[in-house]
C-alpha cells in the first residue's frame with residue numbers, strides 16, 4: 001500500500017509516507033531530486049574522461065567526436081543543474097538532525113559550491129568555444145551559434161575552464177569522501193536519503 005506511514009523518529013516531526021523516510025527514520029530527498037542528483041553524478045563522471053581523452057588525441061575525426069560528446073554532456077549537466085536549483089527552491093533539502101551543526105554547514109557549503117562549479121564549467125566551456133567564432137554542436141542534433149571572435153575574452157574563459165577543473169576535482173572528492181565517512185564511520189544511513197526505498201516499505 002502506497003499510503004503506509006512512519007514517524008520521523010529522529011526529527012520528532014510529523015509522520016511522513018514510508019517512501020519519504022530512511023530505515024533509520026531520516027527524511028529522504030524526494031524522488032525527482034534523487035533522479036536529478038544521480039543523473040548529474042553519472043554525467044559528471046563522463047564529462048571529465050571525455051575531456052582528458054579529447055585533449056590527448058591527435059587532431060582528427062575521433063578527437064572531434066570526443067569534443068562533441070564532451071560539450072554535449074557538459075551542456076546537459078548545465079540544464080540538469082538549472083532544473084535542480086529551481087526544483088530545490090520549491091522542495092528544500094530534508095532536515096538532517098543527526099549530523100553535528102558544523103559538519104552540516106560544511107556539507108551545505110560543499111553542495112552550493114558544487115552547484116556553482118557545475119554551472120561555471122559549462123558556461124565557461126561554451127564561451128571559450130563560442131568566442132573563437134565556433135558554433136557548438138549538441139549531440140549532432142542541433143548547433144548553438146558561436147559569438148563574434150574576441151581573443152582576450154576567449155583566453156579568460158579558457159583559463160576559468162582549465163583552472164575550474166581543479167575545483168571540480170576537489171569538491172567532488174570532498175563530497176564523495178563525506179559520503180564514505182557517513183557510510184563507514186558514522187553508519188548513519190545518510191546515503192539512503194539520496195536513494196529510493198530499499199526494503200519495500202510503502203509498496204505493500
Ligand code: HEM
Pocket residue numbers: 047048051052055070071072073074075077078118121122123124125126127128129136158161162165168
Ligand atoms: C560540467 C561541465 C564541464 C566540465 C566539468 C568540463 C571539464 C573540462 C576539463 C577537465 C577539460 C580539460 C582542461 C585541460 O586540462 O586543459 C576541459 C576542456 C575543454 N572543455 Fe570542458 N567541461 C565542461 C563543459 C564544457 C562545455 C559545455 C563545453 C563547450 C560547449 C566545453 C568545452 C571545452 C573545450 C573546448 C576544452 C578544451 C580547452 C583547451 O583547449 O584547453 N566544456 N573541460
Ligand code: HEM
Pocket residue numbers: 037040041044088093096107111112114115118172175176179190191192193194
Ligand atoms: C558518485 C558520486 C556521488 C555520491 C556517492 C554522492 C552522494 C550524495 C549523498 C549521499 C547526498 C545526500 C547528502 C544528505 O543526505 O545530506 C548528496 C547530496 C548532494 N550531492 Fe551528491 N554524490 C555524488 C556525486 C555528486 C556530484 C557529481 C554532484 C555535482 C553536482 C553532487 C551534488 C550534490 C548536491 C548539490 C547535493 C545536495 C542536494 C541538495 O541539498 O540540494 N553529487 N550526494
